[in-house]
Amino acid sequence: MVSKLGLFKVGLAGCGQVAHKHVMALRQLPGAILSGVYDPDLDRAETFSRRYNIPYFTSYQDLLASGIDAVAICSPSWLHASMGIEAAEKGIHVVVEKPMALTLEEADNLIAACEDNKVVLTVVLQNRFKPAVKLLRSAVEAGRFGKLSHGSAIVRWNRNREYYLNNPWRERKELGGGALINQAIHNLDLLLWMMGSPSSVFAYTANRVSPGSAEDLAVGIIRFKNGALGTIEVSSSIYPRNLEESLAIFGEKGTAVLSGTTASTIKTWIFEDGLRDDLGLKDQEFKGHLEVYQDFLRAVRRGEKPFVDGREGRKSLALILALHESALTKREVVLSEWEV
Secondary structure: OOOOOOOEEEEEEOOOOOHHHHHHHHHOOOOEEEEEEEOOOHHHHHHHHHHHOOOEEOOHHHHHOOOOOEEEEOOOHHHHHHHHHHHHOOOOEEEEEOOOOOOHHHHHHHHHHHHHOOOOEEEEOHHHHOHHHHHHHHHHHOOOOOOEEEEEEEEEOEOOHHHHHHOHHHHOHHHOOOHHHHHHHHHHHHHHHHHOOEEEEEEEEEOOOOOOOOOOEEEEEEEEOOOOEEEEEEEOEOOOOOOEEEEEEEEOOEEEEEEOOOOOEEEEEEEOOOOOOOHHHHHOOOOOHHHHHHHHHHHHHHOOOOOOOHHHHHHHHHHHHHHHHHHHHOOOEEHHHOOO
16 A cells, blocks of 8 residues: 555556546646556557656566556556456556446456455546536436436547557457447446436447447437436447537426537526526536546545446446347347346
């Protein structure tokens, strides 16, 4: 366990696109230092190392043995769980990019490894920290919507040919490719956070434009345990660029819609109580991965749960797997089978 006064050393596993966000966040985090990186592509690791003046390691095991307190796993999705488990078994705290795993068995094994070895596990679902999202969650918790009626999540984005050429695994569903698990996992996480636990889903998926076997289009209906309904529409093949992302929550006493290209702007905010507490949001900054790390370090130092621990991160994964199952079998899938 890191000293309460010492520098918190973080190692970075994977030097792809998202890794740069982790570097920027850690450089702004008081009390923490990025002490080393690893990538199986040694040329990429060396380039990354030179760019940020950080030592690189030629194996993941060497990175774990370098005295780090935590590892940030930014590797391809199919490696997330196994790399997290290996770190936890060495007493190293884990920050894992979404998705935390590709199966519920993998997710449960990762959660168990972290709990058994008393290390903190944080899943990077940073959109929960957006000011508009936090305000929406507060309205739900305060009961301002009354009885929830329905909610929707829409992602109309573009992932061009280069996106797949740079990382061919994104074409393959079995390796963690697809619009649901790569793009919409954030939106489904937020929909669950607002609406509660689902009871069943029905979905269609298709690959209309993108290379490979992974879906670039999904539509679905969610029935929640509280009786409310939800709809999702997800595409990663919108021409020619990202078009919109939205999250809408409807209830007997309120309507709220977050929209824009990243669902960060309040478009509609109407409640029976008449409060307009969204007006100050334009002055609030969303710090993304930095807020994930601030929460993570607080959890480690205080021995508390992080904001998005493994069990929270598991929920959106379970929903996505159920949506995939429904699309494959062309039937409604009951979520009690998936323990969301």
